[in-house]
Amino acid sequence: MDRSLASYALRRVLQIPPLLLGISLLAFFIFYLSPVNPTIAYLGLITVQKMTPEDLAKVEEQLGLDKPVQVRYLVWLERIVQGDWGYSHIKKRPVLDVILERFPATLLLTVTGYSMSALLGVLLGLLSAIKAGSRIDVALNGLNYVIYSTPTFLVALLAMLVFAVWLGWLPSSRMVSVNTPTSDWPLLLDRIHHLILPASVLAISHMAVFYTYIRSSLLEAMQEDYILTARAKGLQESRVILRHAFRNSLLPLITQIGLSLPLLIGGSVVVESIFAWPGIGKLTYDAALRADYMLLMGLVLFTSLLVILGNLLADIAYVLADPRVKYG
Amino acid sequence: MRTRALLAHLAIGLILLASLSIADADQTGKTISIAVGKEPDDLNPIANTGHGDFYDIIKIYSGLLKSDENLQLAPDLAESWTVSPDGRTYTFKLKKDVKWHDGSDFSAQDVKYTYELLKDGKWISIFPVSSEFKIIDDISVADQDTVRFTINEGPVSFQERFSLPILPKHILEGQDLAKTDFWQKPIGTGPYKFEDWKHGEELTLIANQDYYGEAPKIGVLKYIFVPDESARISLLRSGEVDAIKIDPRSMKTLEGQTGIKIYSTPSANWYGINLPGKMWPFESKEVRQAIARAINKQQILDTIFNGQGEIAYGPFREADWVYNPEIAFPYDPEKARQLLADAGFEDSNGDGVLEKDGKNFEFELIYPSSNAERKDIAIAVKTDLASVGIKVEPVAKSWDEISQDLYRSNPIVVAFGSPFDPDDNNYQLWSSKFIGDGWWNPASYSNAEVDNLLEEGRRVSDKETRKEIYGKLQRIISDDQPIAFIVFCNYVYAVNDRVTGIKPRNGPHGQGTNGGIDGELWWNVEEWQKE
Numbered sequence: 001m002d003r004s005l006a007s008y009a010l011r012r013v014l015q016i017p018p019l020l021l022g023i024s025l026l027a028f029f030i031f032y033l034s035p036v037n038p039t040i041a042y043l044g045l046i047t048v049q050k051m052t053p054e055d056l057a058k059v060e061e062q063l064g065l066d067k068p069v070q071v072r073y074l075v076w077l078e079r080i081v082q083g084d085w086g087y088s089h090i091k092k093r094p095v096l097d098v099i100l101e102r103f104p105a106t107l108l109l110t111v112t113g114y115s116m117s118a119l120l121g122v123l124l125g126l127l128s129a130i131k132a133g134s135r136i137d138v139a140l141n142g143l144n145y146v147i148y149s150t151p152t153f154l155v156a157l158l159a160m161l162v163f164a165v166w167l168g169w170l171p172s173s174r175m176v177s178v179n180t181p182t183s184d185w186p187l188l189l190d191r192i193h194h195l196i197l198p199a200s201v202l203a204i205s206h207m208a209v210f211y212t213y214i215r216s217s218l219l220e221a222m223q224e225d226y227i228l229t230a231r232a233k234g235l236q237e238s239r240v241i242l243r244h245a246f247r248n249s250l251l252p253l254i255t256q257i258g259l260s261l262p263l264l265i266g267g268s269v270v271v272e273s274i275f276a277w278p279g280i281g282k283l284t285y286d287a288a289l290r291a292d293y294m295l296l297m298g299l300v301l302f303t304s305l306l307v308i309l310g311n312l313l314a315d316i317a318y319v320l321a322d323p324r325v326k327y328g
Numbered sequence: 329m330r331t332r333a334l335l336a337h338l339a340i341g342l343i344l345l346a347s348l349s350i351a352d353a354d355q356t357g358k359t360i361s362i363a364v365g366k367e368p369d370d371l372n373p374i375a376n377t378g379h380g381d382f383y384d385i386i387k388i389y390s391g392l393l394k395s396d397e398n399l400q401l402a403p404d405l406a407e408s409w410t411v412s413p414d415g416r417t418y419t420f421k422l423k424k425d426v427k428w429h430d431g432s433d434f435s436a437q438d439v440k441y442t443y444e445l446l447k448d449g450k451w452i453s454i455f456p457v458s459s460e461f462k463i464i465d466d467i468s469v470a471d472q473d474t475v476r477f478t479i480n481e482g483p484v485s486f487q488e489r490f491s492l493p494i495l496p497k498h499i500l501e502g503q504d505l506a507k508t509d510f511w512q513k514p515i516g517t518g519p520y521k522f523e524d525w526k527h528g529e530e531l532t533l534i535a536n537q538d539y540y541g542e543a544p545k546i547g548v549l550k551y552i553f554v555p556d557e558s559a560r561i562s563l564l565r566s567g568e569v570d571a572i573k574i575d576p577r578s579m580k581t582l583e584g585q586t587g588i589k590i591y592s593t594p595s596a597n598w599y600g601i602n603l604p605g606k607m608w609p610f611e612s613k614e615v616r617q618a619i620a621r622a623i624n625k626q627q628i629l630d631t632i633f634n635g636q637g638e639i640a641y642g643p644f645r646e647a648d649w650v651y652n653p654e655i656a657f658p659y660d661p662e663k664a665r666q667l668l669a670d671a672g673f674e675d676s677n678g679d680g681v682l683e684k685d686g687k688n689f690e691f692e693l694i695y696p697s698s699n700a701e702r703k704d705i706a707i708a709v710k711t712d713l714a715s716v717g718i719k720v721e722p723v724a725k726s727w728d729e730i731s732q733d734l735y736r737s738n739p740i741v742v743a744f745g746s747p748f749d750p751d752d753n754n755y756q757l758w759s760s761k762f763i764g765d766g767w768w769n770p771a772s773y774s775n776a777e778v779d780n781l782l783e784e785g786r787r788v789s790d791k792e793t794r795k796e797i798y799g800k801l802q803r804i805i806s807d808d809q810p811i812a813f814i815v816f817c818n819y820v821y822a823v824n825d826r827v828t829g830i831k832p833r834n835g836p837h838g839q840g841t842n843g844g845i846d847g848e849l850w851w852n853v854e855e856w857q858k859e
Binding site: 046052091168275277 | 359361367369370372449452453456457458459506507508509511512526527528529530550552553554555556558559560561562563565566568569726727728729753766767837838
């Protein structure tokens, strides 16, 4: 089995480069079709309005924006193959530096948010499934639909309004206080204090997926013969559910975690922008507004790579967790 | 296990919530923190707007001259300066013993280097205002402390360009200015030194103790980048930041709060409706006058700008030294109807819309979709003009869709205005020379007397004569209403009331790419104090 898993993993890894090529091609041309005028986005409208067409043409030339899109793509491709992520003309810094500097903040936020989301979703899903058909189940289900259909930005703004503006319990924005504590413990606490609100918003707006999955797969598992067997053995109902049904219903969750990675990165764009969280989500938003194509391409590549690797790991984990699944 | 640790952390965090906000208050000490909505792309002081008037340069740098609180030129790196009688030679005597932040001596060579960078035009993508410096013929260094500029020919307002921030030759010479990391951690001669920039979070500057002027009283200056307004307000309330800019409509939530003071400062930024003179029926002066009288400007000012600003009749605000008070006229829908009737319009079919020559008086009013206040103005104008029989359909378009051609051939909600020299951009907005030239003269306004006054105004240096010239200009433009002027807005700030030394002054149109770290109410932050 190990052998077949290894060759499966190898095949999947070999699929990554063509996949990335396809994504980058698509992304580049979608950006090209964007209505944002990169010269206006770079210089600002007021400056552009005061410049002569000749000067603007010169700026375009210096930024390399005057070349046809396919030429620009090939130049980008040639560089990226050599490991050069290019240069952000807006930030005047190497793209990879900009991304790597911002990534830890996103990692902290999404890992925390995601863990909270999974935990909350699984617990509530479990509760719902056990009490299937009860008032609690109906209420949780209803709540779940409401949250699932509320856009993340709305959840974020409401949470900020209630917990930061009205109650004043939590900071409204940023990763640390403006007057950052200098010693270790207060600094750690300060960071946690700032993390709670954005992470909870991320958690709540992504909880629905976990909740729905656990609830339905648990209900399904409860219909299986082995549950009947377990009950027939005279096991306590709680033991039947937790030991037998729940453990089996956790399997599809592994795939689900891999699949929702893109959602999470998308969600962090909104949450980071509202809470002034200095991660790559906010960076992506700014880069799109400012038509910073090199940076956008870098971000697309970077996040695609994360998602592809995440999915790969989830699939491998699935094989390891479920001895029935074989790849060959 | 991980979840348990996480929960424990969460619990500790929750317990400490209350204590943290109390602890913050006394740590502020000698730091001024300003929260701004946008982060600068880099710290290049010359990348900002085409104003040419670098009147609010990033505090790290300084120029030969600077603008004082009345926007008059004052010496900065220059000790004194003289202008030759023909206005073509400027001689600057530099201050002695000025040091760059890295300890090197500042000299006339740095001045020459900086101006030549721009005059040369090679780095236009880095210094987009380069072309404005083409009229410099020669820059000569007479000795280490004297620089002489000879300009080809130029308007009187060119002297405002001498507030251009000076860059260090010893660091930048020979570098690729498009890729240098100098713009990330610059060296200047200004009152504050660059300390740290946490991208996406904050920029920290520290007082330059070797500053040639009076060293700043506050030791640390922080710009905090927070895009969301309610988050900024919340930071101000918690005492974490000292100053923010707010939407005038947010004043209500902050007024009367202890510890917070509101500053409503004037700006030269006017809003109006461009009425292209080449388009039927705006070629008729009566029609334009009627529109200007049918718009309830006071109501727009009160509802859209929360009353913060003043009504506009021409391009200058009351506070401006050239303002002519005789140009005002009242909101008068009755007079507007009369003027429209004089122009030959009547509602013959009784549908509530005026006609002339069988054509309905109706038009699309374009507004840039990214500006909320311009949208509100467009809607208000629709209502106001409907009451005199003109049918207006507001249409949103993004700036990427608004081409130069569209801009100057459609009624559109425009904004402009400069608090600087009266020549500044009024020349390009109203002179017939600029019809069809890029974004300039969008109304295609052509008036020989105005053309002459504009030419005269930029040649004469005597202030009284200029005041007279621009006074006449305002009378004609206010009468002609090539653009129906509506209001000047104020810029509104909320500041920690322990901060003193604030000097509000007339602000410009728009915000540059620096997102406000180079100006606004905090233009003189080096003079601020905190009790």
